[in-house]
Amino acid sequence: MQLTVWTYEGPPHVGAMRVATGMQGLHYVLHAPQGDTYADLLFTMIERRDHRPPVTYTTFQARDLGKDTAELFKDATRAAFERFQPEAMIVGASCTAELIQDDPGGLARALQLPIPVVPLELPSYQKKENWGAAETFYQLVRAFAGPLAPPPGSPARAPNPEPSVNLLGPTALGFRHRDDVREIEGLLRELGVRVNVTAPMGARPRDLQRLPEADANVVLYPEIADVAARWLERTFKQQTIRTVPIGVGATQDFVREVAALFGLDPAPVLATARSRLPWYSRSVDSTYLTGKRVFVFGDATHAIAAARVAAKELGFTVVGLGTYGREFARDVRAAAAALGLEALISDDYLEVEQAIAAAHPDLVLGTQMERHIAKRLGVPCAVISAPVHVQDFPARYAPHMGFEGANVLFDTFVHPLMMGLEEHLLQMFREDFEFHHEAAPSHLGPAAKAAAAPPDPAPEVAVVDTVVWTAEAERELKKIPFFVRHRARNNTERFAKERGVGRITVETLYDAKSHFGR
Amino acid sequence: MSGATARTVTETGCHDLPVLYERGQHEVFCGLTSIVWLHRKIQDAFFLVVGSRTCAHLIQSAAGVMIFAEPRFATAIMEERDLAGLADMNDELDRVVGRLVERRPDIKLLFLVGSCPSEVIKLDLGRAAERLSRAFAPSVRVLHYSGSGIETTFTQGEDGCLAALVATMSSAAAEAAPSLLVVGALADVVEDQFRRLFDALGIERVGFLPPRRADQLAGIGPKTRYLLAQPFLADTAKALERRGARPIEAPFPLGAEGTTAWLEAAAAAFGVPAERVDSVTEAGRERAARAVERHRPALGGKRIFFFPDSQLEIPLARFLVRELGMEAVEVGTPYLHRAQLERELALLPPGTALSEGQDVERQLDRCQAAKPDIVVCGLGLANPLEAAGMTTKWSIELLFTPIQGYDQAGDLAELFARPLDRRTRLEV
Ligand code: SF4
Numbered sequence: 001m002q003l004t005v006w007t008y009e010g011p012p013h014v015g016a017m018r019v020a021t022g023m024q025g026l027h028y029v030l031h032a033p034q035g036d037t038y039a040d041l042l043f044t045m046i047e048r049r050d051h052r053p054p055v056t057y058t059t060f061q062a063r064d065l066g067k068d069t070a071e072l073f074k075d076a077t078r079a080a081f082e083r084f085q086p087e088a089m090i091v092g093a094s095c096t097a098e099l100i101q102d103d104p105g106g107l108a109r110a111l112q113l114p115i116p117v118v119p120l121e122l123p124s125y126q127k128k129e130n131w132g133a134a135e136t137f138y139q140l141v142r143a144f145a146g147p148l149a150p151p152p153g154s155p156a157r158a159p160n161p162e163p164s165v166n167l168l169g170p171t172a173l174g175f176r177h178r179d180d181v182r183e184i185e186g187l188l189r190e191l192g193v194r195v196n197v198t199a200p201m202g203a204r205p206r207d208l209q210r211l212p213e214a215d216a217n218v219v220l221y222p223e224i225a226d227v228a229a230r231w232l233e234r235t236f237k238q239q240t241i242r243t244v245p246i247g248v249g250a251t252q253d254f255v256r257e258v259a260a261l262f263g264l265d266p267a268p269v270l271a272t273a274r275s276r277l278p279w280y281s282r283s284v285d286s287t288y289l290t291g292k293r294v295f296v297f298g299d300a301t302h303a304i305a306a307a308r309v310a311a312k313e314l315g316f317t318v319v320g321l322g323t324y325g326r327e328f329a330r331d332v333r334a335a336a337a338a339l340g341l342e343a344l345i346s347d348d349y350l351e352v353e354q355a356i357a358a359a360h361p362d363l364v365l366g367t368q369m370e371r372h373i374a375k376r377l378g379v380p381c382a383v384i385s386a387p388v389h390v391q392d393f394p395a396r397y398a399p400h401m402g403f404e405g406a407n408v409l410f411d412t413f414v415h416p417l418m419m420g421l422e423e424h425l426l427q428m429f430r431e432d433f434e435f436h437h438e439a440a441p442s443h444l445g446p447a448a449k450a451a452a453a454p455p456d457p458a459p460e461v462a463v464v465d466t467v468v469w470t471a472e473a474e475r476e477l478k479k480i481p482f483f484v485r486h487r488a489r490n491n492t493e494r495f496a497k498e499r500g501v502g503r504i505t506v507e508t509l510y511d512a513k514s515h516f517g518r
Numbered sequence: 519m520s521g522a523t524a525r526t527v528t529e530t531g532c533h534d535l536p537v538l539y540e541r542g543q544h545e546v547f548c549g550l551t552s553i554v555w556l557h558r559k560i561q562d563a564f565f566l567v568v569g570s571r572t573c574a575h576l577i578q579s580a581a582g583v584m585i586f587a588e589p590r591f592a593t594a595i596m597e598e599r600d601l602a603g604l605a606d607m608n609d610e611l612d613r614v615v616g617r618l619v620e621r622r623p624d625i626k627l628l629f630l631v632g633s634c635p636s637e638v639i640k641l642d643l644g645r646a647a648e649r650l651s652r653a654f655a656p657s658v659r660v661l662h663y664s665g666s667g668i669e670t671t672f673t674q675g676e677d678g679c680l681a682a683l684v685a686t687m688s689s690a691a692a693e694a695a696p697s698l699l700v701v702g703a704l705a706d707v708v709e710d711q712f713r714r715l716f717d718a719l720g721i722e723r724v725g726f727l728p729p730r731r732a733d734q735l736a737g738i739g740p741k742t743r744y745l746l747a748q749p750f751l752a753d754t755a756k757a758l759e760r761r762g763a764r765p766i767e768a769p770f771p772l773g774a775e776g777t778t779a780w781l782e783a784a785a786a787a788f789g790v791p792a793e794r795v796d797s798v799t800e801a802g803r804e805r806a807a808r809a810v811e812r813h814r815p816a817l818g819g820k821r822i823f824f825f826p827d828s829q830l831e832i833p834l835a836r837f838l839v840r841e842l843g844m845e846a847v848e849v850g851t852p853y854l855h856r857a858q859l860e861r862e863l864a865l866l867p868p869g870t871a872l873s874e875g876q877d878v879e880r881q882l883d884r885c886q887a888a889k890p891d892i893v894v895c896g897l898g899l900a901n902p903l904e905a906a907g908m909t910t911k912w913s914i915e916l917l918f919t920p921i922q923g924y925d926q927a928g929d930l931a932e933l934f935a936r937p938l939d940r941r942t943r944l945e946v
Contacts, residue, residue, distance in 0.1 A: 001610035002595045003617060010575040033634045035548025035667030038576045040898030050905030052898065059544040062637070062668040076543065083879060095570035096634035096668070099601075124570055125598040 006349040006369055008324035008387055012122035012132025013094050014039050019136040019224075021053040021172035022201035025087035026140075029077045031069070031104050032094035034059040046390050047173050056080040060097075070102045074111060081113050088144075088205035089113070090136065092120035116205065118143045128347075130223040130299065130325055133171055137200055138227040144208035149235045156237055159215050163262040164194040165241065166214045168229055169221030170201035175302065175386040176400045177201060178393075180220065183402035184245060188218075190269050191258055200224075212236040216261055220244065220401070222301055223325060246305035248275050248313055248406045274403035277410045281314055292417065295320035295361040297344065297352060297370050298385025300328030302400070304335045306365045306384045309409055311339060316413075320344060320359040322352065324367075349373075360490065363417060368392070378486050380416030467496045469504045476506050491516045535863060535872050537854060542877025545898055546827055546852055547914075548667030549675025550631060551580045555917055556679055557590045559703045560728050562626040565591040566618065567665065568611065568643060569633030580914070590625070592618070596635055607641055608649075615650050619658055626657070627732035629679060632664040659732065661686065671852040673750040673829050673917065676703055680727055683735065684757040690739030697723035698784060699736055699763065701755075702748030705920035706730065712747075712771075712923060715781060718798040721788045727754075738763055743787050745780070747771060747922060749862070750829035752855045769861040771922045772830075772930060773837035774806035779861070802924030809928025810841050816935040818843035823890035825899060826850035826876050827913040834894070834916070836865045842931055846870050847888045850881065892938060909937045 009015075013030055020028040021043050030036070037057050043049045058076045060069045077091065091104040105119025118139050122132045150157075167184060170177035178201075185195050196214035197207050211217075216239035217229045232238050239261055245254035252270055259266035280286060294316040296307045300323045310316040321336040322344030323329065329345045336343035344355050353373045356364060364374040364381040368389040374381035383392060384400070399405040469477070480488050488509075495512035496504050550573055553565045567573050574593035581589075594614045599605045611630075619625065628650070630643045643662040650660040663678035664670060670678060680701065690697065698721050700712065709726055716724045725736025727744075736742075742763040746755065749770050759765070768783035769776045778799055785795045822844050824831040831851045838844040846866070850873040856863070873881070878899075885893060885903070892909045893899075900910040911934055921930040 001600055001605070001607070001614050002597060003614045004571075004574050004593045004595050005589065006578055007571060007574045007593075009571075011571040013572075014575065033548065033667035034544040034546055034671065035550065035576055035634070036572055037543075037545045037898060038547050038551075038579055040545070041896070042579060044899070044901040045897050048901060050901060052902045057543055059542075060668065062666075065638070065668070079542075079879075095572045096638055099635060099638045123598070124572065125596060125601055128571065 004348075008347050008349075008367065008369065009129035010039070010042075011095055011124050012127045012129060012135070013092060013120075013124070014042070015129040015132025015134070015224075016090060016092060016120055016122060016136040017043070017053055017055055018129075018133050018171040018173050019140070019200045020055065020090060021049070022170065022174075022177075023199070023203050023205070025204040025206075026054060027080055027084050027086035027089050028053075028055045029073070029080050029089060029091045029104070029108070030055055030057050030094055031073050031092070031097035031102060032057045032059065033061070033096050036094050036096075042173055046388055047393055048390070049172070053172070054084065054086070056084075058097075065100065069097075069100055070107055073102055073104055073107050077108050077113075078111055081111075081115070086115065088116040088118065088140075090118045090120055090140070092122055093124075095124035098124050116143060131327060133224045134227045134327075137168075137171075137224060138231060140200070140205065141208055141211060141228045142231060144205055145211045145232070146235070148209065148212050159262075160213070162194050163192065163264070164196040164214045165216045165218050165258070166196050166211055166232075167198040167218050167220055169219060169223075169225035170198065171221075171224055172201065173386075173388060174201070174221065174224075175299075175384075175388055175392055176398065176405075177221070179397050179399035180401040180405065182397070183399040183404050184218070184220065187245070187251075187255065187269070187402050188258065191255065191262075191264055191266070193258060193262060193264075212238070215239060216241055216258075218258075222328060223299055244301050244305055245401045246302070246405060247309035247409060248277050248403070250305060250308065251275075251402050251406060275406040277313060277406040280410050286315070286414075289414065289417070290315045292316045292362040293319045293360065294363045294365060295356050295359050295370075296384070297322045297324075297356075297364070297366040299323060300325045300332050302385035303365075304332060305400075306409075306413075307335055307339060309406070310365065310413065313406070314410070314413060316363070319361055320355060322346065322355065324352075360487070360494075362487070363413070365413065382412045382416055384412070467493050467502055467504055470506075473504045473506050473509050476509055488513070535866060535868070535870050538871065538873040540873055540875040540877040540880065542875075542880060544671070544852070544876045545825070545878040545896055546876070547576065547580060547672045547896070548634075549665035549670030549672065549678060550577055550633065550667075551665075551672050551914075552675030552679065552917075553577055553591045553631065553665065554581045555703060556676060556728065559706075560627065560730065560732065562624060562731050563590065563629060564618065564622060564625040564627070565629045565631055566615065567591070567593040567631045567633055568636045568641065569593055569596065569631075570635045571595050573633045573635075590622075596639075601639065607639075608646060611641075611646055612650065612653070615654075615660070619654055623657075626659065628654075628658055628660045629682070630660060630662040631675075631679075632662065632666055634666045634668045637664065637666050637668060659686065671829075672827060673748070674753075674853075676748070677751045677753045680751060680754040681757040683728060684738070684754060684761060687735055687738040687761065689761075690737035690741060692739065692741075694737070694739060694741055695723055696741045696743065696788065697725060697736065698766075698788065699725045699727055699738065699742050699744040699758070701727045701744050701746050701758070702751055703728055704747055704922055708920045708922050708926060711925060715798060715802070716784070719781070719785050719788070719790050719794065721784065721790065740764075743784075745784050745787075746858060747780075748830075749833055749855070749858055750853075752853075752858055755858065767861055769836065769865060770830075770833040772833045773841045773927050774803055774810060774924060775841055775865075776833060776837060777806065777922070777924050777927070778803060799924075806924040806927035809925075810931050812928065813931035813935040814842055816938055817931065819845070820891040820938065821845045821847050821888070822934070823847045823885050823888060823893045824849045824851075825878075825881060825885075825893065825895035825913070826852045826873065827894070827896050828916055829853065829855075830913075830916055831894070832859055832862050832866070832872075835870070836862050837927075837930065838934065839867060839870075840865060841927075842934075844934075847890045848873055848881075848884060850874075850876065852876070892934060894934075909941050911937050 091108045108117045218241045243254040245251040294310045323332045324347040333343045492512040647660045647662040661682045663682040665675040738761045740762040744763045745766045766787045768780045771777040771780040835846040835849045848871045854874045
C-alpha cells in the first residue's frame with residue numbers, strides 16, 4: 001500500500017485512452033464503474049478536445065456485482081459497435097473490473113463482431129499510465145501488422161527507393177506531441193525522408209498495417225513507442241532511430257543519425273542557422289545564465305533532454321536530475337552520473353519536493369507538480385514534461401523538438417529568470433533608492449509589487465526558524481537586490497545552522513556569501 | 519418578480535411528474551469527488567481514500583487547479599502485493615495511517631474513505647476505523663464511509679461523510695432546549711449569513727453539519743430539528759432520524775423563493791411569528807430579487823437541459839423556471855430522492871420532464887434534438903457540446919461556488935447567464 005498525495009501518472013487504462021483518443025476509427029470499451037468516466041475530462045478540458053474520447057464505460061454498480069456485470073459488458077460492447085461503427089475496438093478492465101475478473105477479451109470475442117477486437121491486459125495494481133499507453137500501442141501494432149510478418153529466415157527487406165520512416169509515440173494528451181510531430185515531419189521532409197505512418201496520433205487501425213512498409217521507425221517518445229518499435233525491429237528487420245531530437249545538439253544528432261541511415265548528406269540541413277538558441281546563448285546578455293543552478297525532473301525522455309540543454313546549451317549547472325518513470329530509470333541514472341549527480345527516481349511528490357528544497361536551485365525544470373513546488377519555494381519554474389495542464393496546450397505553435405523546439409526551450413527556460421542586462425543594472429545600482437527592497441522586477445510591471453512580494457505562503461506547511469538575525473545584519477541583507485535576497489537569506493541561515501551559529505551578524509552574512517560564492 | 523411574491527410558495531406543480539428511468543452509461547463522478555470541498559470545509563479533518571491509482575487520479579483531476587501544499591486528502595493505493603495476500607491489508611493500512619498521523623499532528627479527525635476496489639475485495643474499513651480510533655485515541659478519531667463509484671455518485675460522498683459524523687454526535691440531554699441543525703456543507707460565507715438570519719429570528723441554538731472543526735460537532739436528540747441545506751443527503755437524514763432528530767420539510771435555499779421558504783419552515787418549527795420572519799427577511803428578499811432581476815433579460819424564456827450530476831438539478835430548475843422565467847426541457851438527476859425533494863417537485867411546472875439515472879448516449883441524442891439554449895453538464899461533456907454549437911454550464915462549479923441564500927441568488931443566476939453572455943460577445 002502506497003500513501004500518495006499527488007500522482008504523476010494515471011492508471012494504465014488512461015494510457016490506453018490516450019492511444020485510442022489519439023487514433024481515428026478505434027473505440028475502447030472499458031469495464032469500469034461510473035466514477036472512472038472522470039478520465040474524459042482530461043481530454044475535453046485539459047487538451048480542449050472538441051469530441052468525447054472514443055470510450056464506452058460499462059459503469060457497473062454494486063447491485064450488478066456477482067449477477068450480470070458480464071452481460072452488462074457485452075451489451076455495452078454491442079451498443080458501442082452499433083452506435084460508433086468503429087474500424088476496430090480495444091476492450092479491457094479498469095482497476096475495479098480487474099478484481100471481478102469478467103474477462104472482457106473473451107466476452108467481446110463471444111460477440112463475434114465483424115471487426116477486429118484487441119483485448120488489453122493492463123494490470124492496474126502494478127503498472128501506470130505510460131506503461132498502459134506503451135502496451136496498448138504494442139498490442140495494436142501486433143494485432144494489425146503481425147499477420148504480415150515474413151516467415152522466419154526470409155531475406156532482409158529491400159530498402160524503399162525513397163527513404164521512409166514511421167513516427168512512433170505521439171498520443172492524445174501528450175506533452176507538446178501535436179507540435180513536435182509537425183516539426184519533425186518538416187525536418188524529415190527537408191532531409192528527403194518520407195513519413196510513412198505517424199502513430200498512434202492521427203492513425204487509423206488499418207494504417208498500422210502499413211507500418212512494415214517503412215525502412216525505419218523513429219521513436220519520438222520512448223515511454224510510449226519503445227516496446228512497439230523493438231517488436232517491429234525484430235519482426236520486420238526495420239531500423240530504429242532512437243535519438244530524441246530535443247535541443248540543438250540532440251536535433252543535430254538526430255539529423256545525422258537519419259542521414260547516416262539512408263546515406264544522405266546532413267550538411268544542408270545542419271548548415272543553415274536553424275535555431276536562434278546557439279547565438280542567443282552566446283550573446284553577452286546570457287552571461288548571467290552561467291552556472292544558474294537547475295533542478296530537472298520529468299518523464300525520463302524530457303528530463304534527460306532538458307538536462308542536456310540546460311548544461312550544454314545554456315551553461316546552467318544541473319544540481320538535480322530525476323524521473324517518476326521507473327521504466328527508463330536506467331537511462332536517467334546514466335545521464336545523472338555523467339553530470340556527477342545521483343538521479344532521483346521517485347513518484348513520491350513529497351520526496352521530490354524535499355529533494356528540490358535541499359538542492360537550492362535557481363530554476364526548476366519540471367512538470368506541473370514541480371511548478372507548484374517551485375511556487376511554494378519561491379523559485380522560478382518552467383514546465384518540460386507531462387503530467388500536463390491546460391497551459392501545456394498553448395494556442396500557438398510551440399514544439400519542444402527540432403530546431404524550432406530549441407527556440408521554444410530557450411525562451412521557456414530563460415524567461416522565468418531575471419533578464420540578464422536588467423539583473424546587471426540592478427546589481428550596479430542596488431543601493432539606489434528606487435531599487436529599495438520592495439521594488440519588483442520591471443518586466444513584471446508596476447502591479448507586480450504585491451504579487452512579487454512573498455512567494456505564496458504555503459497554506460499548510462509550518463516554517464521553523466531557529467536562527468535570529470541581528471538588526472544590523474537584517475539591514476545589510478536589505479541592501480542585497482530583492483531577487484537574490486531570498487536566496488541570500490536562505491543560504492545564510494543554512495550556513496549558520498550548519499555551524500551552530502544562533503545569531504546572524506553582518507560577519508556571518510559575508511562568511512556565508514564567501515562560502516557559497518561562485 | 520418582486521421580493522414579496524418570491525417568498526410565497528404556490529404549489530402549482532404536480533407530484534407525479536413523468537420520470538424517464540435510464541440505465542446505461544453514467545457520466546458522473548463517484549462520491550470520492552466530494553472530498554474536494556469537504557476537506558476545505560472541515561479544517562482539521564483528513565480524508566484517506568483506500569483505493570487504487572484511479573481513485574487518486576480522479577480526485578486530483580477533479581481538484582484541478584486547487585493544488586495545495588500538502589492537501590488534507592491522500593490515497594492509500596493498493597498494490598499487487600496487497601491483493602495477492604503477500605502483505606496483510608490491515609497491517610498495511612495501519613502502517614500508512616501511522617505514517618500519516620505522525621506527519622500531520624494537526625489532524626483531529628481521519629476519514630477512511632472506501633472505494634470500488636476496497637469494497638469489491640470486502641476490506642472492512644469499519645473495523646479498521648475502530649481499531650485505529652483506539653490506537654490513536656484521544657488525539658485522532660477515525661471514521662469511515664464509502665465514496666465508491668459502485669455505491670455512490672459525486673455528491674453522495676458528502677452524504678456518506680455526514681452520515682458517519684452523525685453517528686459520533688453526542689446525545690443531547692433529554693431536557694435540553696430545542697435546537698436546529700442545518701445539514702449540508704455550505705461555504706463559510708453562506709453559513710455565517712444563515713447564522714445571522716437564524717439569530718435575528720430568535721432561533722438560538724443552531725448547529726451546522728459538517729462543522730468547521732471536528733470538535734464543534736453539535737449534540738443531537740429528540741429536541742433536535744434538522745433542516746437540509748443540500749438535496750443529496752438521504753442517508754444522513756436517515757441517520758439523524760435514528761438519533762431522534764426530526765426533519766423540517768422545506769425546499770432548498772436556492773434563490774429568493776427557496777431561501778425564504780427554507781427560513782420560513784425553520785421559523786415555523788420554532789414558533790417564530792410570521793411577522794418577525796417577514797421583517798427579518800425583508801432586506802435579503804429585496805436584495806435577492808434585485809440581483810436576480812438583472813439576469814432576467816438574459817435568461818427569461820431560455821430553454822435549459824440538465825444532465826444528471828450533482829443532484830442539485832431539481833432545485834436549480836425550480837429556481838431558474840420560477841424566478842428567471844426559464845423553461846426546463848429535461849431535468850436529469852442521478853437519483854430522485856422523493857422524500858427530500860417533495861417540496862421542490864411540487865413547485866415545478868406540470869409536465870416538466872424528469873429523468874433519473876442515465877444512458878449518456880441516448881441523453882445526448884435527446885439533447886441534440888431538443889436544441890436547448892443552455893446545457894448543464896459535467897466536465898467531460900461540456901467542450902464537446904460547445905463544439906456542437908451548444909452553450910454549457912459545468913455543474914461542478916455549483917458545488918465550489920457559494921450559491922445558497924439571498925445574497926448569492928444573483929451570483930447563482932449569473933452562473934447561467936455568463937455562458938450565454940459570452941456567446942453573444944464572441945465574433946470569432
Ligand atoms: S469509481 Fe471507484 S475506482 Fe473509480 S475513482 Fe471512483 S472509487 Fe475509485
